[in-house]
Amino acid sequence: MGLLRKIIKTGRVAEPAPPKPEADQPEHRAELGQLAGSVQVRHVDAGSCNGCEVEIGSAFGPVYDAERYGARLVASPRHADALLVTGPVTRNMTEPLRRTYDAVPAPKAVIAVGDCARNCGVFAGAYGVTGAVRDVVPVDVEVAGCPPRPEAIVEALRGLAGR
Secondary structure, eight states, X not given: OHHHHHHHHHOOOOOOOOOOOOTTOSGGGGTTGGGOSOEEEEEEESSOOXXXXXXXXXXXXXXXXXXXXXXXXXXXXXXXXXXXXXXXXXXXXXXXXXXXXXXXXXXXXXXXXXXXXXXXXXXXXXXXXXXXXXXXXXXXXXXXXXXOOXXXXXXXXXXXXXX
């Protein structure tokens, strides 16, 4: 009975929307001008520990709802405007990542999500790691964190969608 009273007393609780990106962010906006409005995103796991995937799931879940800002996950790189890459690029994922990048039609963007995608994180120097995402394909936006917060992921997607 105490729990029901607490629920009634508290009411609905929701987190505020992430802050809008700065007007001049991202710097590559002029090149990617055709992506304004909405962005179709293909996620590529290049060898992550799945921590970033959990946060991406949260970013597209009901609380943060990245789709309300025009970002949507798609199943094919041929339907995508951007790649969302997580993890350090392993030797077995180097060529598939390049092929996926080549399959995305121009103009395209690459978002490196997490410290591992940015600089290999704790996997730097490992025998099975080729390098960071920028060592394999050009990166337009980097999202820091291990794992990054869903708000940071949504903010990067909002900047890409021009919202």
